[in-house]
Amino acid sequence: MVTMRDVAARANVSIATVSFVLNGTKRVAPETRARIEAAIEELNYRRNVVARALASSRTRILALVHPDLEARPNATVIQFVMGAAHGARERGYDLVLWPVNDDEQMSHLLAGGLVDGALLMEVRIRDSRVARLVAAGVPFALIGRTEDDDLPYVDIDFATTIHQAVAHLRGFGHERVALVTQRTKGAPEPGRIMRVESAYRAAIAPLGHPPAVIAVEGNSAGGRQAARTLLDGFGEHTAVILVNEGASAGLAKGVRAAGRAIPGDLSIISAATTRELGEMIEPELTVMAAPAPELGRLAADALIDQLEGVPDAPPRTLLPCTLVPGESVGPAR
Amino acid sequence: MVTMRDVAARANVSIATVSFVLNGTKRVAPETRARIEAAIEELNYRRNVVARALASSRTRILALVHPDLEARPNATVIQFVMGAAHGARERGYDLVLWPVNDDEQMSHLLAGGLVDGALLMEVRIRDSRVARLVAAGVPFALIGRTEDDDLPYVDIDFATTIHQAVAHLRGFGHERVALVTQRTKGAPEPGRIMRVESAYRAAIAPLGHPPAVIAVEGNSAGGRQAARTLLDGFGEHTAVILVNEGASAGLAKGVRAAGRAIPGDLSIISAATTRELGEMIEPELTVMAAPAPELGRLAADALIDQLEGVPDAPPRTLLPCTLVPGESVGPAR
DNA sequence: CTGAAAGCGCTTACAG
DNA sequence: CTGAAAGCGCTTACAG
Numbered sequence: 001m002v003t004m005r006d007v008a009a010r011a012n013v014s015i016a017t018v019s020f021v022l023n024g025t026k027r028v029a030p031e032t033r034a035r036i037e038a039a040i041e042e043l044n045y046r047r048n049v050v051a052r053a054l055a056s057s058r059t060r061i062l063a064l065v066h067p068d069l070e071a072r073p074n075a076t077v078i079q080f081v082m083g084a085a086h087g088a089r090e091r092g093y094d095l096v097l098w099p100v101n102d103d104e105q106m107s108h109l110l111a112g113g114l115v116d117g118a119l120l121m122e123v124r125i126r127d128s129r130v131a132r133l134v135a136a137g138v139p140f141a142l143i144g145r146t147e148d149d150d151l152p153y154v155d156i157d158f159a160t161t162i163h164q165a166v167a168h169l170r171g172f173g174h175e176r177v178a179l180v181t182q183r184t185k186g187a188p189e190p191g192r193i194m195r196v197e198s199a200y201r202a203a204i205a206p207l208g209h210p211p212a213v214i215a216v217e218g219n220s221a222g223g224r225q226a227a228r229t230l231l232d233g234f235g236e237h238t239a240v241i242l243v244n245e246g247a248s249a250g251l252a253k254g255v256r257a258a259g260r261a262i263p264g265d266l267s268i269i270s271a272a273t274t275r276e277l278g279e280m281i282e283p284e285l286t287v288m289a290a291p292a293p294e295l296g297r298l299a300a301d302a303l304i305d306q307l308e309g310v311p312d313a314p315p316r317t318l319l320p321c322t323l324v325p326g327e328s329v330g331p332a333r
Numbered sequence: 334m335v336t337m338r339d340v341a342a343r344a345n346v347s348i349a350t351v352s353f354v355l356n357g358t359k360r361v362a363p364e365t366r367a368r369i370e371a372a373i374e375e376l377n378y379r380r381n382v383v384a385r386a387l388a389s390s391r392t393r394i395l396a397l398v399h400p401d402l403e404a405r406p407n408a409t410v411i412q413f414v415m416g417a418a419h420g421a422r423e424r425g426y427d428l429v430l431w432p433v434n435d436d437e438q439m440s441h442l443l444a445g446g447l448v449d450g451a452l453l454m455e456v457r458i459r460d461s462r463v464a465r466l467v468a469a470g471v472p473f474a475l476i477g478r479t480e481d482d483d484l485p486y487v488d489i490d491f492a493t494t495i496h497q498a499v500a501h502l503r504g505f506g507h508e509r510v511a512l513v514t515q516r517t518k519g520a521p522e523p524g525r526i527m528r529v530e531s532a533y534r535a536a537i538a539p540l541g542h543p544p545a546v547i548a549v550e551g552n553s554a555g556g557r558q559a560a561r562t563l564l565d566g567f568g569e570h571t572a573v574i575l576v577n578e579g580a581s582a583g584l585a586k587g588v589r590a591a592g593r594a595i596p597g598d599l600s601i602i603s604a605a606t607t608r609e610l611g612e613m614i615e616p617e618l619t620v621m622a623a624p625a626p627e628l629g630r631l632a633a634d635a636l637i638d639q640l641e642g643v644p645d646a647p648p649r650t651l652l653p654c655t656l657v658p659g660e661s662v663g664p665a666r
Numbered sequence: 667c668t669g670a671a672a673g674c675g676c677t678t679a680c681a682g
Numbered sequence: 683c684t685g686a687a688a689g690c691g692c693t694t695a696c697a698g
Contacts, residue, residue, distance in 0.1 A: 001446075001675095003674095003675060003676085004675065004676065005675080005676095013684075013685085014684065014685045014686075015675090015676080015677095015685090016677080016678080016684075016685060016686080016687095017683090017684060017685075019676070019677060019678085020677095020683095020684090023677080025677085025678085026683085026684090027683070028683070028684085029683060029684085032683080032684080044444075046441070046444035046445055046446075047445070047675085047676075048445070048446045048674090048675055048676065049445040049446055049447045049676095050383060050386045050387045050392055050446055050447065050674085050675080050676085051387055051674070051675030051676035051677090051690090052675080052676055052677075053383045053676090053690095054383050054384055054387050054674085054675080054676070054677090054689095054690050054691070054692085055675075055676040055677040055678080055689080055690055056676080056677055056678085056690085057677095057690070059383055061429070068415070068419075075408075077411055078402060078410055078411040078414070081411070081414070081430070082401070082402050082430075082432060085430035085431075085432050086401075086432050089431070089432060089433075094429045094430075094431075094447060095429060095430050096394070096427045096428060096429050096430075097414070097415075097418035097427075097428050097429075097430065098418075098422070098427075099415060099418050099419050099422060100422075108379070111379035112379055112380070112381070112382040113334075113379075113381045113382055113383055113691095114382045114383065114427060219609065219612070220609070220612040220613060246609075249612070249613035249614070250612070250613075252615075253615055256615070276552065276553070276579075279552070279553040279582070279583070280553060280581075280582035280583075280613060280614070281582070281613070282585075282586055282589070282615050334691095336690095336691060336692085337691065337692065338691080338692095346668075346669085347668065347669045347670075348669090348691090348692080348693095349668075349669060349670080349671095349693080349694080350667090350668060350669075352692070352693060352694085353667095353668090353693095356693080358693085358694085359667085359668090360667070361667070361668085362667060362668085365667080365668080380691085380692075381690090381691055381692065382692095383690085383691080383692085384674090384690070384691030384692035384693090385691080385692055385693075386674095386692090387673095387674050387675070387676085387690085387691080387692070387693090388673080388674055388691075388692040388693040388694080389674085389692080389693055389694085390674070390693095446675095
């Protein structure tokens, strides 16, 4: 293994000087610099990141803390993760995956000193992990929000997204619009459910009809259950907005199985999902595509800005979903 | 920050002895050990993983090397990734994500010394990354296979999977069975395509009809194209096996759009995907569910076994997919 | 069974 | 502009 010592010897300088040109932390005479760069090139030297981390007390590693995601293979999840990985890499950071469900284990890992900061996924309204992070003195950024709006986060702008969805439906004459959200058995609710609901209530208020919110599990069975509830209980609705990726297909199937037409009898918009999911369903669903890759990247950026003390870096970013018209929205009956 | 030095001072021993009890590398007198453990407890000490890595030349970090996965949000991909992350964590290792497309960048990262070993995803028949890994002297395990069968890998047992799929179809009287695989524009083909094809040829040989292989892109458009080819060109086929997750929904839609019934006119099995994907489609697809979580975990295990010199650890594992009956397979017409 | 000490490969005041 | 040296927090022969 070739070390800084070898480079220094070949360039006839001290290892300190090699370090200075590598980091650009001090001015070095042009000729000296050239000699060092030549030596680095000739020896094919790469500085050891572990030694650098120990000496500088900065590992340049970030943790992505998330619950078990195997269980919910939603299309947006991988986009978040990969967006964060790309964002980190591009700024010279590494991203480690920490699939931990309990706070204890997270604190334990944090105390090991491997990471400079953490990205939190699946953030809940009241999230005890945040207190742990603060206690450990570890900088962080959230993907999603707690009830405390002053923390660093990136999130989907649900207010704008839902308003646009409602506006789109109103353009087709819909006045009675229901909402389908996600119920997570056992687990505390992610913050977005609450935000989505209030955005929905605000958006449909001008229409003068009472809100109808249906919470089901994020899978096909949940979707079919939502279809039944919608058709039986709330029969008069002509459109529905879903913020439940996993239930989208089941809802469409359930509606059709009940002999109703999409969009003839019911228009559907699935929000916070991917264009690809919409294409898979019959009829092709109109979706509000989540800016998941961007959010992943922005989360990494926000955390790194914080670590590096970048001035005027935005600690919080909200991005709305993008409407991708399919064949599931039509005129109100 | 509390260090080993603090623990040693409190327990009245040298830091060497503290290190010995922490690592279990040398026998320590019970009373001494008890004193040290008490001190660790009282001070809430956690050993610094970076210092440990530098001193032991073992970082206990693994890299997951993969091309850009944002672009292809297949359901199995996240399962692989999370399986590997879990497997690593359970054995005290961390997994970093390395989204790199070119070999140069991979070698560059490797040379930094951050990782003890690498897991390679999306392995191609001839994969230049393998040579790079060998050149860098970095242990690795593949998720998938190259043409060289002697390397450490985990993979789906496509031979068994395809045979089971064909046997299932034969049970329904099918004799003319087509295959739909994936075509990746530009990129070299992953090794599995080749293996799937030869497994398919072997499995249908006893049926006495010529093979029909259709390669399309892994998205809805690809699936619809496959449907057209299948219905127009190969009209006499009564069943199709897909090994193209992303095209599954498009194929089903295309077949129905052409006025053909599933499974009345055409039976469909989608192999190497998830049960959830099958549920999303209309009619619910019979799938061969990929053992993706297990394979991710096994890949991590194989690599760690190698790093730790575990005797008799299996360097290669093949796991078949599991048949999950849906509504897309019926008697041959 | 325990300790003193070298060493892992860097960074970073400090001195000149 | 450059260097000598301490130090980051551990592990690991080596000696006793």
